[in-house]
Amino acid sequence: MKQVISRFFGVALAVALAVVPARAQSAAGDWDLNVESPQGAQTITMSLQLDGDKATGTLTSMVGTMPISGTVTGDKLEISGNLEAQGLNLLLGLTGNFTGDTVNGSMKVGDFGEFPFSGKRAVKTAAATPPAARASKTI
Secondary structure, three states, X not given: OHHHHHHHHHHHHHHHHHHHXXXXXXXXXXXXXXXXXXXXXXXXXXXXEEEOOEEEEEEEEOOEEEEEEEEEEOOEEEEEEEEEEOOEEEEEEEEEEEEOOEEEEEEEEOOOXXXXXXXXXXXXXXXXXXXXXXXXXXX
């Protein structure tokens, strides 16, 4: 009977440990976002760093790069930042939900409205490896 109970708890622990990393995947990192605006689809890169629920980072688009801050609580994203471009100062706000390596939500652009966005975790490319040093022959 002790062996049955021991095996049961062993299997239960293994299952619990396998599930925890899937839920605990961090939203930190780089994300490629597509925003559907009246001017057409806009591509934005979001870089997030997390300290607990506190999120900081940047949004980068063809207009430039701006700092952002807010929260990521569980799978919920709430961040904002000020975009200064061409004499305008617009408050941008993103709210959304993470599901694994995807994120979906809406972006509020000042008084211009709210637009849906979707995104996925940016694919990291391997850093270029410097060519091997050429062996020199000593004569």
